[in-house]
Amino acid sequence: MIHARNLTKVVRNGSIETTVLQNVNLDIEESEYVVILGPSGSGKTSLINTIGLIDKPSSGEMFFMGHEVSRLKERQRSNLRRGGIGFVFQNFGLIDELNVLENIELPLQYLKYSKKNRQEQVQKMLSKFQLTHLKQYYPNQLSALQKQMVAIARAYVINPDVLIADEPTGNLLSADGNKVMDVLSALNEEGLTIVMATHSATEADKGQRVIQLYDGHVITENIKNRL
Template identity: 45%
Template sequence: MIKLNKVSKTYRTDKVETLALKDVDLHVKKGEFVAMMGPSGCGKSTLLNLIGLLDRPGQGSIEVEGIPVTRYRDKQVASLRNSTFGFIFQSFHLIADLRVIDNVELPLLYRSMAAGERRRLARAALEKVGLGARMDHYPNQLSGGQQQRVAIARAIVGRPQVLLADEPTGNLDSKMGEEVMDILLKLNEEGTTVVMVTHDEREARRTSRIVRVFDGQLVA
């Protein structure tokens, strides 16, 4: 479904040049749950951002459903990203002065969709993560685990084919983290492809494949 071919990425400032990824080949198949592991600063998040089309490689190519993304203009890439991917981050990135349901609706504002349909999909996404009764609350009225479930609802509201999660349980205690993992596993069982960055070996072992990253390269 997603292929990275000889992908490299270098970040440059006036004085420093940092090679984040070097000659990465990766194929994520439809329906997989892939865990990416490695020490801090090894390139995991950079790799996740490239998979999700949040960044472009310096060298190499990325294909989505067999089509090289390099053929796409910026507007086309943004449209593909919005329709194909859902994103979950370690920090929940909820807007404090918006109700839960309004936070979940946000990705749908970039689509041609009636307000009633946006609201229906947001309600369904919140029901799926077990927060149907909390949709009129504000983020500061929820626990950390509940806020991350709202973030998951926001990520899946557009029915993405691929869910990208960067340390989704990193700010949660073990019980809350397990609840979030259970939701991700259920979504994967229902057909969503999941790629997750994690430092937790136990979580990684629950996925279908572990990809290890070290110094910007994939290692066995």
């Protein structure tokens, strides 16, 4: 589903160049739950942004659903992202001006779903993630856990090919973090491909496969719990 060959990412800041990813190779198959593990500054977010087609590599090849995407322009990558990838962020990424229902509905609107379709899908998500009672609430009225649940529902509502989560528990209490991890596991069990970045080894245990990054290099790749 996602294949990377010799991915390298160099970030320029003025005259200073930093290689944040170096010769990364990986393969992510459908319905996998892959965890990218690494300490702060190891290149997790760079890798996840590249996998999620948010960013492109400086060199190397990258395939997403059979398309070579490493040389694509932002607009082309955006077209692949739309409907194909769901994102969950550490700081939730909810739109403050929209309530829970509207936040979940937003991707469907951008994808021009009919109103009836949107309503059906949003109701399903509200129910699935037990958010129905919060549907009129705005992000600033929600707890951190509730916010992240809404973010997951919003990512999932488009029925994506892959869900990418960047430190999804980073702003949560550990108990709440566990709940989020349980939800992600459940989604994976339903067949959703998940790629998650984390610095927590405990959370990494929830994934089927762990790719460990250090200074932009893949240092280990462990396969666990493969079904």
